Amino acid sequence: MLLSVVLTTGKRICDGIQSDNKVNSIQSLPDKTRIARSFGLAAEKYDQYAHLQRDIGDKLFAGFSAENAKDILDLGSGTGYCASKLSLENPFATVISMDLAEAMLHFAKQGRQLDQDELNQSWLCGDAEHLPFSHDSFDLVVSNLTIQWCANPHQVFKELFRVMKPGAEAWVSTFAEKTLVELKESWATIDSYRHVNNFLSCDSILQSLNAQPFSAINHFHSQEIYFYDSLGSLTGELKGIGAHNQNAGQASGLTGKTKLRKLKQDFEKKNIPGKGIPVTYDLVLLHLVK
Ligand SMILES: C[S@@+](CC[C@H](N)C(=O)[O-])C[C@H]1O[C@@H](n2cnc3c(N)ncnc32)[C@H](O)[C@@H]1O
Numbered sequence: 001m002l003l004s005v006v007l008t009t010g011k012r013i014c015d016g017i018q019s020d021n022k023v024n025s026i027q028s029l030p031d032k033t034r035i036a037r038s039f040g041l042a043a044e045k046y047d048q049y050a051h052l053q054r055d056i057g058d059k060l061f062a063g064f065s066a067e068n069a070k071d072i073l074d075l076g077s078g079t080g081y082c083a084s085k086l087s088l089e090n091p092f093a094t095v096i097s098m099d100l101a102e103a104m105l106h107f108a109k110q111g112r113q114l115d116q117d118e119l120n121q122s123w124l125c126g127d128a129e130h131l132p133f134s135h136d137s138f139d140l141v142v143s144n145l146t147i148q149w150c151a152n153p154h155q156v157f158k159e160l161f162r163v164m165k166p167g168a169e170a171w172v173s174t175f176a177e178k179t180l181v182e183l184k185e186s187w188a189t190i191d192s193y194r195h196v197n198n199f200l201s202c203d204s205i206l207q208s209l210n211a212q213p214f215s216a217i218n219h220f221h222s223q224e225i226y227f228y229d230s231l232g233s234l235t236g237e238l239k240g241i242g243a244h245n246q247n248a249g250q251a252s253g254l255t256g257k258t259k260l261r262k263l264k265q266d267f268e269k270k271n272i273p274g275k276g277i278p279v280t281y282d283l284v285l286l287h288l289v290k
Contacts, residue, residue, distance in 0.1 A: 076146020
C-alpha cells in the first residue's frame with residue numbers, strides 16, 4: 001500500500017517554458033508561481049464554487065472506464081475530484097494526483113484520508129510542462145480543465161505523450177478562445193487592458209497535438225452556455241476557484257469604482273429574462289491514444 005505525499009518544491013515547479021517550441025501556439029506567459037499561489041489560496045473553498053468543473057469532469061468520465069488501467073495520472077488534480085473517482089472506479093490501480101499548487105494537494109490528501117486506507121493514491125507537486133515521471137509510466141491520464149493554464153501546450157502534449165505507455169489513453173478537457181467572451185466584450189467597452197485570461201483556438205490546440213505521434217486523436221468541441229444572475233456571481237465564482245487573470249497586459253493596481261460600475265452595467269445588459277446572463281465556455285474534450 002502506498003499512501004504518501006510527495007511534494008517537490010522550488011525550482012522545478014517554477015521553471016519557465018523550454019526553448020524548443022516549434023509550434024506557433026505559445027500564449028503570453030503566465031507566472032507559474034502566481035498561478036500556484038492563486039489556486040493554493042482557493043483550495044479550501046474551491047469545491048463550493050466548482051460546479052462547472054464538476055459538470056465538465058463528469059462529461060469527461062462519461063467517455064471512458066478506468067477498470068483496466070494499472071497506473072493512472074490525474075494531471076492538475078486540484079482538490080482531487082477526478083482522482084477520487086478514479087480510485088473508486090478501480091481500487092487496484094495506483095492513482096497519482098499531480099498539481100502545481102501544493103496547497104491543493106494538501107487539501108486533497110486531508111479530505112480523502114478517512115476512506116483511503118486501502119486505496120493506492122499519492123500526491124505529487126509538479127508542472128504539466130515538465131512531468132516528473134519516466135517514459136511509458138501510465139495506462140491512463142486524466143486532466144480536467146488544467147492545460148489552459150499552461151503557456152506552452154506543445155510542451156504539455158509532448159510530455160503527456162512521453163509518460164504514456166504504448167497503447168495508453170489520455171482524456172483531457174480544456175477551454176478554447178470563446179471562453180468568457182461576454183466578459184471580454186464588456187471589458188472592451190471600458191478600456192484596452194487584458195482583464196480576462198487568453199485562451200487558444202481549438203485549431204491551435206489541435207495543431208500542438210498533431211505535432212506528437214499519437215496513434216489516435218479525437219476531439220469534441222462545444223460551446224457550453226452557463227447563466228449567471230449578476231457580474232458578481234460570475235467574478236465570485238472565478239475568484240472562488242482561484243482562476244485569476246494571469247496574462248501579461250493586464251491593468252496594474254486596483255480597478256476604479258466608476259469602471260467597475262460601467263462594466264457591471266454593460267455585462268448585465270445581456271440578461272435574458274427568466275434565464276440570466278449567458279456566459280460561454282468554449283469546451284474542448286480530447287481523447288488521445290499513444
Ligand atoms: C480549474 S482547476 C481544475 C482542478 C481539477 N482538475 C478539477 O477538476 O477540479 C486547475 C488546476 O490546475 C492546476 N495547474 C495550473 N497550472 C498547472 C501546471 N502547469 N501543472 C500542473 N497543474 C497546474 C491548478 O493549480 C489547479 O489546481
